[in-house]
Structures are given as structure tokens and as C-alpha cells.
Amino acid sequence: MNTGSYIMERVSNAVFVILLVLFMFLSANAEDDAGRAYYKQGVFAYEDGDYGDAEKNLKKALESDFQNPFYNYFLGKTYLKTEQYQDAERYLDLVRTINPNIPGFQYDWAFLNYQTGKYSQAAEFFKEIAKNNPSDALAHYHAGMSLYKEKHYGRALKYLVKSAQLSPVVRTNAYYHAGVCLWNTGSVRQAVEKFEYVRDHADTEELKANAMNWLQTAETETPAKIAKPYSLYLKIGYQYDGNVRLEPLDMDMYADEDDSAFEGYVSGTYNFINRRDVQTGIGYSHCQTWHNELSKYDLTGSIIRLYTTCRFEPLTFGLTYTPSFFQVDSESYLRRHQLKPEVTWKASENFFTRVSYNYYYNDYSDSDAFPDNDARDGYTNAVSLDAYYSILNKKAYLFGGMGYEANSASRSDESYDQISMKMGLYFKLPWAFDFNLTGKYYDKKYDEKRDDSKYFGSISLSRRLYYDWLGMLAEFDYTKNDSNIERYEYDRKVMGLSLTASF
Structure with a gap:
């Protein structure tokens, strides 16, 4: 090539x-x-x-x-x-x-x-x-x-609530499932608030129906977290008393002196039988006040409760026996035994009424502060009728009642007949506040020519703090007693701020 x-x-x-x-x-x-x-x-x-x-x-x-x-x-x-x-x-x-x-x-x-x-x-x-x-x-x-x-x-819970805050598109679905989360972690009141929001703002009828089913469950069935056989309530606070009463329970005599005091209260119950239709158990409560200056009027109370309730819808029958023991300035003041049968009738989803009878046996003790206290020994018979009606999709309710009480004491001037009436309003406010307004009237006639008319008003505002079991309570009470005997006339103002815990 x-x-x-x-x-x-x-x-x-x-x-x-x-x-x-x-x-x-x-x-x-x-x-x-x-x-x-x-x-x-x-x-x-x-x-x-x-x-x-x-x-x-x-x-x-x-x-x-x-x-x-x-x-x-x-x-x-x-x-x-x-x-x-x-x-x-x-x-x-x-x-x-x-x-x-x-x-x-x-x-x-x-x-x-x-x-x-x-x-x-x-x-x-x-x-x-x-x-x-x-x-x-x-x-x-x-x-x-x-x-x-x-x-x-x-x-x-925190992711669902955050998503609801970020977008209205997922809000109702997120709040619905947040409600279920709250229910299953024991925060039942917060769960109900979420279900109520979903009921009022649901995008679909199915979601609205599901929320309403949960709300009905909250009313008619007791979830596992509520069905626990025990309960515990704690309260500690500070109050200003514009007219310290000398007789802590009867509220007849006052010192015409103001003072401030710490107060503590604890109450617990345990159900031996804990079914939806039958509950039987025991409870104990203890209260204590510590005055800053008038310490001789410090009150201590120890209260035991033995109770049973039976439900036969729409009626509920209850019976409670309550022995209680009170001391003033560490000296015995009163031993009391109370027996209370009652019947509650649930007339509708929004209305129920209760009839009760109370029998008290009172055993007062003499002391240096109350030398003639045992003259009040005796017994009391009392009947009452109360009614409750819920409004605004159960975000509020009205209540009222009337009663009659007959007290028989060893000394005739301590015996009396009394008629009482009460009215009130409870309302759930925005931002998890609860508002309560109560008014009461008592017409008391003693056997010894003494007639008293007492007016009582109370207003309170409470709110949960961070947890469903922790709360703060602010209270104001006003009492005015008119009497045909001048020495029994008085008025009284009490303001208090407390921290509460419920389990």
C-alpha cells in the first residue's frame, strides 16, 4: 500500500x-x-x-x-x-x-x-x-x-392546635382531633370546648355530627379519665374580711373589725362502688383559716361523708351521712351529724330539678370564748327545692331554689323557722374564664320575738392556668342582715384570691 x-x-x-x-x-x-x-x-x-x-x-x-x-x-x-x-x-x-x-x-x-x-x-x-x-x-x-x-x-396536641392557628382551612378538622387528644389525656373541659367550636363551625355535616356525638358522650357517659374512683380538690388563698364574724358557723355576731387571713381547704372522695348507675363511697374535707390579728377566731373544720347514689333515668336517688367537727382557736366548738336523702329529676337535656331533706343533730361545746354555747344543742329539719336550666348551647345555666328550715334548740331564743330563696347565673366566658353570680335571701323568725332578713350576694371569676387541673379563683361576697334587734344588724364584705387544683 x-x-x-x-x-x-x-x-x-x-x-x-x-x-x-x-x-x-x-x-x-x-x-x-x-x-x-x-x-x-x-x-x-x-x-x-x-x-x-x-x-x-x-x-x-x-x-x-x-x-x-x-x-x-x-x-x-x-x-x-x-x-x-x-x-x-x-x-x-x-x-x-x-x-x-x-x-x-x-x-x-x-x-x-x-x-x-x-x-x-x-x-x-x-x-x-x-x-x-x-x-x-x-x-x-x-x-x-x-x-x-x-x-x-x-x-x-401541640401540632394540631398550631395548624388550626395557622390556617382556617384545616381549623375545624384540627380542633376536632385536638379535642379527642384532650379527652384521652384527661383534659375533658378543654376537649368539650374544642368539640363545641367544631359543632358551631364545622365544614361538613359529618364532622358536626361527630363533634355532637362527643358532646353527648361528655354528658351521658363517663370517660375512663373521669371514671377514676377517686377525686381530690385543693384550695389555698388569701382573703380580706371587712367584718370578722365571732360565731363562724351561725354568722349571728360580728366583731365590727376587719382583718385578713390565709385559708386552706382540701377535699377528697373515694368510690368503693364506681358504676355509672351506682356509686358508693367515702369523702373527707378539711378547712382552716389563719387570721393575721384576730387569731382567736381561727376556724378548723373536719368533715366526713358517707354517700351512695343510684340512677334510674330520669331519676337519681342519693343518701348522704355527714359527721363533722369544728374548732375555734383550737377549742371544740361543734359536733354535728347530718343525714340527707335527695331525689334529682332530669326533665330534659337542659333542665333538671332536685328535692332534698336534711336532718341535723347539733352538739355545741362550751369554751372560754363561748361559755353558753351548749344552749344551742338541738336538731334541725330542712327541705329544699332547686332547679337548673342550661342556655346558649350549655355555655351558661340559670339556677334557683327555695327552702324551709326549722331549728329546735335547748334554749328557746335559739330556736327559729327560716324561709330561704336563691337565684344565680353561671357563664363560660372567652379565654377559658368562668363567671358565677349568686344571690340569696333568708327570712328568719325566732321564737323569742326576733325577726331577721338577710341578703347575700356573691360574684366569682375563675380560670385554668396552663393545665386543666390548675386554676385561679377571685371572689367577692357581700352580706347584709336586717333585724328588729339592733345588735344583730350588720353588713360584711369579703374579698379573696385563691389557687385551686382538681384531680
Whole structure:
């Protein structure tokens, strides 16, 4: 072979290789252009809700580049939208390996885990998204719902409430499930508030019906957290008394001196029988006051209760025996035994009434402060009728009652007949405040030519603090007694601020 022929052959081979490479490059570019065109058509179809056309175009796009993360991502989103979760996981898992930083991928991956029942993994993904984007209402909502599905009610609660605060779109659904979380963690009153909101603002009749079912359950059935056989109430506070009474229980004689005092109160019950239709148990209460200056009028009370109630809807029958012991300045003042049968009639969902009879046996003790106290020994018979009516979807109720009391004492001037009446209003205010207003009137006639008319008014405002069991209570009481004997006339103002705890 001569030199010229050899050179021509080499040139021909080089040209062929170049043409082949150029052809392959142009073909690849053509395929890429076609893939991108199919991808764009697939995205447009997805955005328009035409998921069948989106699937077809995205699959054609993948034929040109089967590892393109964007092509795989939108095909996975399409399958996620059409609830073909196995196919969605296949393509989204490939994206997670190739390029998990595509905007929106982390949310879709978390949502896929949620939809396939992998709630623990979904919760962690959504929590991370919510942490990185605190204003993402849906991330908070699904983080809460994932924890809710796992029955982590306490942890779910904060995410559900936050999502409701961030977006009105998810608010009613979020508050509904937050209510269930509160119910299952024992915060029943807060749960009822959430269900009441959902009942009044639900987007669908189904959600409204579910909320109303929970509210009915709160009234007619006792959840496990309430059905516990015990209860405990604590109260400690400070009060100003504008006219300290000399006889702590009967409120007949006053010092015409003001003073301030600390007060403490604890009460607990335990049910030996703890069924919805029958409850039988024992209770104990202890109260104590410590005056700053008039310490000789410090009161101590110890009260025991033995009780039973039986429900035969719409009637409830109750019987209570209460022995109690009181001391003034650490000296015995009164030993009392009380027997109280009662019947409650639930006339409707909004109205019920109660009739009760009380028998008291009173044994007073003489002391240096009360040398003739035993002249009050005797017994008392009393009957009362009370009624309660709820209004404003049970956010408030009106109550009233009347009673008659006959007291027979060893000394005739301590015996009397009394008629009493009361009226009041309880109202749930915004921001978890409770308002209570009560007025009472007593007409008391003694055997020894003494007639008294007593007027009593009370107003209180309370609110929970941070926890459902912790609260603060502010109170103001006013009493005025008119008598045909001047020495028994008085008025009295008491203001108090207390911290309370209920378990």
C-alpha cells in the first residue's frame, strides 16, 4: 500500500467516527428535547388534574432518561394522587436516592408514608418539615395526625392546635382531633370546648355530627379519665374580711373589725362502688383559716361523708351521712351529724330539678370564748327545692331554689323557722374564664320575738392556668342582715384570691 492510499484510508475512518459521534449526539439531544417536551406536557396535565394524561407523558419522558429525578418525581406524585401507592413508592424512592432536595419532595415522601400507614416515620418527616418551616400549616397538621394515629395524644396536641392557628382551612378538622387528644389525656373541659367550636363551625355535616356525638358522650357517659374512683380538690388563698364574724358557723355576731387571713381547704372522695348507675363511697374535707390579728377566731373544720347514689333515668336517688367537727382557736366548738336523702329529676337535656331533706343533730361545746354555747344543742329539719336550666348551647345555666328550715334548740331564743330563696347565673366566658353570680335571701323568725332578713350576694371569676387541673379563683361576697334587734344588724364584705387544683 502506497503512502497516499494509507493516508486516505485513515482520513476516511476519522470522518466516519466523527459523523457517528455527531449522529449519536444529535440523536441524544433529540431524545432529550422529546423527553423534556413530554415532561412539560405531563406536568401541565398533572396541574390540570388530568392524571391519566400526566402518567402517559411522564412515562414517555422517562424512556429518554429513566434516571431523571424530576421525571421520576412527578410520575411518583401522579401515582400518589391517584392512590397507587406501590407505584408511587417505586418512583419516589428512586428520587430519594438520586436527588432528595427537589422542592416539595420531602413533603410528598412524608405524605406517602402517612397514606401507607407508616405513621411513626411520617411523624418524624412532618416534624422536620414543620421545624424548618414554622408557618407550614399542613406540615403541622399531618405531624399531629401521624402522632394521633400512633395514639401519642399528648405530643399530637401541640401540632394540631398550631395548624388550626395557622390556617382556617384545616381549623375545624384540627380542633376536632385536638379535642379527642384532650379527652384521652384527661383534659375533658378543654376537649368539650374544642368539640363545641367544631359543632358551631364545622365544614361538613359529618364532622358536626361527630363533634355532637362527643358532646353527648361528655354528658351521658363517663370517660375512663373521669371514671377514676377517686377525686381530690385543693384550695389555698388569701382573703380580706371587712367584718370578722365571732360565731363562724351561725354568722349571728360580728366583731365590727376587719382583718385578713390565709385559708386552706382540701377535699377528697373515694368510690368503693364506681358504676355509672351506682356509686358508693367515702369523702373527707378539711378547712382552716389563719387570721393575721384576730387569731382567736381561727376556724378548723373536719368533715366526713358517707354517700351512695343510684340512677334510674330520669331519676337519681342519693343518701348522704355527714359527721363533722369544728374548732375555734383550737377549742371544740361543734359536733354535728347530718343525714340527707335527695331525689334529682332530669326533665330534659337542659333542665333538671332536685328535692332534698336534711336532718341535723347539733352538739355545741362550751369554751372560754363561748361559755353558753351548749344552749344551742338541738336538731334541725330542712327541705329544699332547686332547679337548673342550661342556655346558649350549655355555655351558661340559670339556677334557683327555695327552702324551709326549722331549728329546735335547748334554749328557746335559739330556736327559729327560716324561709330561704336563691337565684344565680353561671357563664363560660372567652379565654377559658368562668363567671358565677349568686344571690340569696333568708327570712328568719325566732321564737323569742326576733325577726331577721338577710341578703347575700356573691360574684366569682375563675380560670385554668396552663393545665386543666390548675386554676385561679377571685371572689367577692357581700352580706347584709336586717333585724328588729339592733345588735344583730350588720353588713360584711369579703374579698379573696385563691389557687385551686382538681384531680
